[in-house]
Amino acid sequence: MSESISPDVVVDSRGATCPGPLMDLIGKIKKVDPDTVIELQTSDNGSRSDVPEWIDEAGHEMLDVVEHDDYWSLYVKTTT
Amino acid sequence: MTERIVIVGGGTGGTVLANRLADRLEPELDSDDVEIVLVNDGDEQFYKPAYLYVPFGKKDVSEATKPLADLLPRDVEFWNARVTEVDTDAEQVVLDNHRGLAYDHLVLATGANLVPEEVPGLVEGGHHFYGPEGAEALRDELAEFREGHLVLSVIGVPHMCPAAPVEFVLMVDDWLRKRGRREDVELTYTYPIQRAHGLQSVADWVAPIFEERGINLETFFNVESVDPDSRVLHTMEGKEMDYDLLVGIPPHDGSDLVREAGLGEDGWVEVDGTTLEAEHAEDVYAVGDIADVPTSKAGSVAHYEAGTVADRIASRVRGQTPTATYDGKTVCFIETGMDEATFVDFEYGSEPTMRDPSKPIHWAKLGYNESYWLTARGLI
Numbered sequence: 001m002s003e004s005i006s007p008d009v010v011v012d013s014r015g016a017t018c019p020g021p022l023m024d025l026i027g028k029i030k031k032v033d034p035d036t037v038i039e040l041q042t043s044d045n046g047s048r049s050d051v052p053e054w055i056d057e058a059g060h061e062m063l064d065v066v067e068h069d070d071y072w073s074l075y076v077k078t079t080t
Numbered sequence: 081m082t083e084r085i086v087i088v089g090g091g092t093g094g095t096v097l098a099n100r101l102a103d104r105l106e107p108e109l110d111s112d113d114v115e116i117v118l119v120n121d122g123d124e125q126f127y128k129p130a131y132l133y134v135p136f137g138k139k140d141v142s143e144a145t146k147p148l149a150d151l152l153p154r155d156v157e158f159w160n161a162r163v164t165e166v167d168t169d170a171e172q173v174v175l176d177n178h179r180g181l182a183y184d185h186l187v188l189a190t191g192a193n194l195v196p197e198e199v200p201g202l203v204e205g206g207h208h209f210y211g212p213e214g215a216e217a218l219r220d221e222l223a224e225f226r227e228g229h230l231v232l233s234v235i236g237v238p239h240m241c242p243a244a245p246v247e248f249v250l251m252v253d254d255w256l257r258k259r260g261r262r263e264d265v266e267l268t269y270t271y272p273i274q275r276a277h278g279l280q281s282v283a284d285w286v287a288p289i290f291e292e293r294g295i296n297l298e299t300f301f302n303v304e305s306v307d308p309d310s311r312v313l314h315t316m317e318g319k320e321m322d323y324d325l326l327v328g329i330p331p332h333d334g335s336d337l338v339r340e341a342g343l344g345e346d347g348w349v350e351v352d353g354t355t356l357e358a359e360h361a362e363d364v365y366a367v368g369d370i371a372d373v374p375t376s377k378a379g380s381v382a383h384y385e386a387g388t389v390a391d392r393i394a395s396r397v398r399g400q401t402p403t404a405t406y407d408g409k410t411v412c413f414i415e416t417g418m419d420e421a422t423f424v425d426f427e428y429g430s431e432p433t434m435r436d437p438s439k440p441i442h443w444a445k446l447g448y449n450e451s452y453w454l455t456a457r458g459l460i
Binding site for chain 1: 198237238272273274278280300302304316317318353374428429
């Protein structure tokens, strides 16, 4: 499935420890329109649980998580 | 031909860098092989960490201000002007008088800007301590605040001095207790992610302290708008919260100069985190809050980054291969009340070890605040 996702915006948070990839994602979501597909690139293992938890809380859509050699791509679609 | 180093910005990063460069390149400056120009929009520097103390009547805004002329060495030329354009192809910056200033090495140290207007209602409905006027207005409001719900909400991320919101809420708790007002004030701290702080170790350390002191902790709380008339916060997660006094950490922005120069689409300069060299231009560096690096926007970061960039530019001027690197070193004091503090230090990819708060660390923080101007002058 992930092979077919082409994000509108890429947030590269690889290497981020503080304030963290989730905060980078939230900052980006504040600035984009609804129905924007965002790829969050993160090397922080915790993002794989933090991000879906917040996405669920905020009512956005978690599309996919793809594992690469040294980071993950989390695909999110904004709904509001 | 004289090689010109241009520094844009006269905050901590800019002045530490100017002093270090003047020290490293003294022979080249004496022989006119090198000149250093620092351009700043205004002739004063503001030491922002001091604003944390203003709402509590412990410091005055004037104590946080010094003329840049007092902080720069004689060998550094100071231009009081606003840079309106960075042209990395022509290797020049353009000033507000339309004059171009060519550079051989450019360092952007323009800091972060507060943009509370990005959140509807925040300007009208919130207070903050991230600038002189805001800190003074909050001081006046706090002096009269006897009862109700005081909410500290971290609204903007990333923001300067990531420890300051935690410090403020712990300080105001203590300050209210010492005045016999705490029982009539409900205190709440909100944070955008699922814990109390971006750093896991700080979050784990402070959550039990909040509980012990009766400070409410609300997480996954991203303020979308403020209703200043009914005093209600509305969040991206669909929550609402009433408040009587709102201390809102406003959103921050980098600079349109950076966006328009193609140096970073979010307004922060995209750099190599170890060399501080811009990723999208040659001979351009960034230090301090404007640099997009994976650590805090803090004065200590600007300080250490400036040392690295000074060494790298000095090496290039001398035809040597630069070897100095920045490892993400960050040091932050954290006040835990009006007379105790702790501190954290960490590098890229590491978590700080939390230490028990103590009075001597609080005194050390106050002492450092007084001696900060020696840092700006490159002395400590």
